[in-house]
Amino acid sequence: MVRQFGTHFHFFAAFSEISPNYASDSSDLYSFLIENFCRNGMLDSSIETFIHMCKLGVPVSPYVLSRMLTLLVDSNRVHVILDLYGEVCKALRGQYFCVYEFVMVALLNKSKVETGLDFHSAVIERGFVVDIVGCNKILKRLCKESQIGVGEDFFNVLIMGGPEPNVVTFSTMINAYCKDGKLEEAIKLYKVMIEKGVSPDLVVYSILVDGLFKAGKLEEGLRLFSEALDSGIKLDVVIFSSVMDSYVRIGDLVKSVEVYRRMLKEGISPNPVSYTILINGMCQDGKVMEACGIFGQIVKCGFVPSILTYSSLIDGMCKLGNLKDAFHLYESMIKTGYEPDIILYGVLVNGLCKHGLMGDALRFFFQAVYRGVKPNISAFNMLIDGFCRLKRLGDAVKVFIQMGVYNIKPDMVTYTVIIKGISEVGRLKDALVFFFQSLKKGFLPDVVTYCTLIDGCCKQKRVYYGLRILDMMRRNGVSPDIAIYNVLINMLFKESYLEAAQELFEQLTESGPEPDIVTYNTMICGYCSLRRLDAAVQLFQKLIQGHCKPNAITCTILIDAFCKEGNMDDAMLMFDKMLEKDPEPNLVTYSCLIDGYFKSENMKSAFELHEEMLKNISPNIVSYSILMDGLCKRGLTEKASLAFHCAIERGLVPDVIAYGILIRGYCRVGRMAEALILYGRMLISGIMPDAVIQRTITEHILEADQQKYSTAQPHDLQIRSFV
Template sequence: MRISTVAIIPRVPFSLLNLSITTISSASPLQIPTVDPPDPIPAVDLPSKLLEILTRPNWQRDPSLRDLSRSITTVHVSAVLNHPPLDPRLALSFFDWTGSLPGFRHDHGSHSALLGLLVRHRLFAAARRIRISMFRSCASPEEARRALATVRSTTSLDLTVRCYNMLLMALARLGLLVEMREVYGELLASGSAPDVYTYNTMVNGFAKAGSLAEAKMYYGCIASAGLSPDVHTYTSLVLGHCRVHDVDGARKIFDSMPCRRNEVTYTVLIHGLCEADRIDEAFELYSRMGDEQCRPTVRTYTVLIQALFDARRMTDAVVLFKEMRKEGCIPNVHTYTVIIDGFCKERRLDEAKRVFGEMLERGVVANEVAYNALIDGYCKEGMIESAVAVMSSMELNGFKANERTFNEFICGLCKEKKVHKAMGLLDRMLERGLVPNLVTYNSLIHGQCREGYVDVAFRLLRLMTEKGVKGDQWTYSMLIDALCKKGRMEEARGLFNSLEEKGIEVNEVIYVVMIDGECKAGEIEAAHSLFQRMVHENCSPNDYVYNALIDGLCKEGKLDDGLSLLDEMVERGVKPDPVTYSVLIDAMLRGGEFENAWRILQQMIDTRCEPDVCTYTLFIRAFCSEGRLEKVESLLAVMEKKGVVSDLVTYMTLIEGYVNAGFICHAFRILKLMMDSGCEPDMCTYSVLVGHFAHERRRNFEMSDLMGDMDMEGKKGFVDLWKIVEIEDVLKLLSEMVKYGCDPNIKTFSALIGGLCKEGRLEEARLVYREMEERQLLPDENIYTLLINCCCQSRIPREALIMMNKMIDCGYQPHMESYKLLICGFCEDGDVIKAKLVFHSLLNCGYNNDEIAWKILIDGLLKSGHVNQCSELLVLMEGKNCQPSPQTYDTLIKEFVDRSNGV
């Protein structure tokens, strides 16, 4: 097997699965290694060649057979075994030899071919062995059904009870209960008497599937047949009770067993207790294993370690893992995977990576699940490059990326607001023969909604529906939420009201987003009606619902109604959370009701609801606005004592408070603390500071004239701030940052350039860019994107193109939005040739063809009135074999007709 070389080019943030970035000027992509198929044997009929080799003496040692071995598949083996003159003993030897090849597994076809040959030559002993091997090899329900059909058709080969038992075990392993009943009935009809292994298999199969009543029926048959249940029987019954979440019933059987329990019995009940969140009882049982001379197995330890990680008791999990090895129980790949996944979920990726490395060093071969756990951890943290590196290792070691792997990358990219790259993976999935599922589409819809592309999200919904993937409650909650956030309330209401006919049950999440949307739109009565409907439909309102309503009432100045709703919430048994109290405290503080706010804070603490960083920040903001900085310092001390870590809004509030009080040195001290803690200042934070220097320069402006109030999320009401900031204000900020030990980094320049580009001040943004270059800092993807988009919005597409070329030369992939603005910009200037060149380069980026059609052709050119240019670029897409889906063609045709008719 040949494996291609891994080429990792520095500074290329992402190019997954050979997703190339060959655009206007060439940028070297990050290449993912691909596993090449075995080299074909040219001009040779492989089965014929194998048959020829089998005629030679000592054929197993034939050198040419060794060369052919890595190309042999079960299809070739079946063809050889079905060759009429083949000696059956030679066929059996060949079957055993191929079965010993690394990575080779006989399937039903090869088993069936050999079985037929052996039966025809009446070699029944060998035939029985192959028949049992066929049962054991079944890896899917379909294979098991084929094996069953073969057995039924081979009437000349009698079925012993042992053979029935092996067949029943294969069916039980794959959960084929209907077939188990049929085979059991055939066993009885044959006149053979089931033995205890038969009954145990039936009990276990049905218990494992949660069919406890039927499992107990077969258990009753044991005594009726004059047989005695054994430890396996009782262990299966314990498992059955656990599967139906009756852990007490499982414990009762466990305690009353008339025979000695074994390690499996203990482990099954321990697992059941852990799944019921009764971990302490599970450990009590674990501690008793030695009383019956049972030693915990690797499975026992793995179950307990998993439970400890799920309960976020990481320290205990690590201690148990060490104890496991100390006791001489060697962890397997499942144990390591549980630990890796546990660390990843707790965002302790360095430890997850260390455990993964330790696993490999100890000779434990990683499987797909282990690789995917680490990939998922990196993707969830936005560390896409690290995830790509793990995937490279995964594929180099013979494991192919599956649907889960792709879904993890898509989810990670969407979380990083790179939905344009995530969309490109849809095509890569299809190229690999993988089928996007509901998780795939939901991640993409969430990504599009999060970045504001609501219409694209609905096009995705249509695409997935027509591909046979039905949306669920999560799908529609995201779409309704996105419509509400865009202020498209009529559409949100229409979609909400259509859910019943779509077969979607409205759950708490959908009610929350709809109620929150109505509240934010000022429609409190409509929100209250939804609340009443929710209660009427026996859908219990949760804290999120109450929080949305209380927030809406407070925003409308109806604080008393909000407090009444808090009382109702408590009466209904719904516990208020920090958000509930923070909403009320915010309303009180804004109204100057400090005493009432303190009273609510005390009530919060009395009910054991610990104030969070948002709650403390509200008080800090209120004290800052009154200039009571000594109170602010006291609160910061309380936060530190309680282990509450300041966040972006806290730091920004403090900086603004010190700036407004005239303590600029204190403001920069907070900025340094902020940067040192790893909390990156954003554009709003720098706006406060640069606004101070603008205020100093223009003393006729008050700071409050430059900025609006800050809300709970820390968003600023910019009132022409970036319109009046001059380049000397920005340079002054940068020099003061250096003076106070807050060295400006690339994120600093990104925030400053972003503020200027927001107001279309391209010339000033250029000057800041040059200042960045003079400081030997290289622009990042965001800076390039800001400048490209600003150039386009300033009607200077040629300069935007130059900047895009620089971006690509540095290894960054331009965003779809940038391409849209640039192509539309050239069309506006009448330069269709350049528009086509840019579009041509876009088609080489690995973007999803449907998204290109949606965002460039429909939302870009058609909405701008460039119908003819849109038609030309569609032809260009087709010429490059980048056709959109039939669903997108339908949308394009409708849009073409509408635009042509002036709609």
């Protein structure tokens, strides 16, 4: 119509003649005209028509207005929108249409962010009222589209010029910071929020507490969590569950239970998620019976346990070796109508593999496949690891080949498990061949794979191979961790390569990784084993001066070395220092000193130290064995027997070493009857004698027989020979 009459046709005059007859439809007529102008790209005519409508007081429809505003944005004439902003808002006559929000969204859709910010500032400067609700929507959109930098700029514009941000504005920005990993900025904004007198709500606290706990800042998270509760904020079960889960993840079940009890105290009922978190934590801590109790509460409350709940409880049972109950619970789950997923199947397969029931594990695995469950790489890795643990490498390789049937490619764990399995049966060359074949296939080994191979080399006393692999590891850009160096240093000392061990240790101190206490203990123990006690003491002094402090193992290694050298004064000097400061002496420390006193024939000090040990810590059968050995070597079998029975009264179970010490003690003093009685008692207890005990008993029986033969009468000899 517009093009038909031409641009010189006076529409307003024509509309003035028509409009009195169609007063009720004048808005529709003008809107129709503006829409046609916009459709034909005649933007100036549409603006002119719009202004004429405003003068006549004719309302404009939101649809037509949106067409005109879109055209203005597309043609970069935002200044025209600003000039007409007041008239546009009035022309709506109460119809719901937010001009500000529409223009801002249109600009953002065109990626005209700077123009949008300028538009916002200009609207505020001209005195127009902007609703914070619309601003919050814009801010949320910016943050959702990962434009957090632009969101920051927009938020700062709101802070500087208005409208005043409310709790939703702050929570939107805080949430964006937390999701982007900028937790410090989120905390700073929270403080700004408090300063401006905006009270945080449940959403703000939930976002921040969740962010702090996920970042591992548990103390700060708990402080904010308590602050929310103390301020009267009614936290919901979601945030309580999040806090409980964070503590479970770090293995702190006590704290998790405390939060659970606080939730009950606040009158908040647990949901299946919070119950499942608690069950998972208890199972990880080995408290499966308590977890079963919580499971009972879920059922009692009328909740339906989720498959995750079943998986956590079944996993806990499997880890405790209670496979029977685990499969009972699995069958119960099937009856309720649940279809187990590959994760649950994996839990049960892993439980069977860990207990060496590989036939059952394979049957259960293929049963899952038959049910339509698609196997994953984790399930295959569990089976391969299970066969490798039993040294059934042939079966492990069969499972490895079977992976290809299901189009599953081996990962780093697969290769590492097989390399470990081959190494542990002493086939180091095969392990190396497999390793290099995997490299040709594009496998990129990680630090665990290299460490496994180096450990295998060291166990086979091929330290040179281990050092070569370490060098290869560095050249391939994989940074070795301190555990690898500890393994190599330990083996170098065992093979008496003192200089090589020292050189490797010096590399650590110069270029890293930083030696840990295990490294220092390995070095000190190595020096002591090669009778370089002076070097061990020197390194110990260096350790004290550094930031890595010695532990009980460090001091015990040196005390044992002093005792073996017969230097009880220095051994006791170090022991006294342990008593004065940290670390506290342990059972091994006391045992080394008692053994040292016995070897230096200082019986009095040995007994005094044993009595002191009984006051401070509970001894084990090893400490009693040391005491018995010292007594037996001096012919004090009665006292040794007393120590043996004291150990039993304390609930300790004698092992083959304890029995062997006392049996040999009886044999030395010619008390064969007691020796044989104790030997029989050992067999009844289910303890198999070792070669030393059998040889001792046999030798002393033969010796006793020879003595009897030498003193026997000819008639007796004839009878004995006949028998």
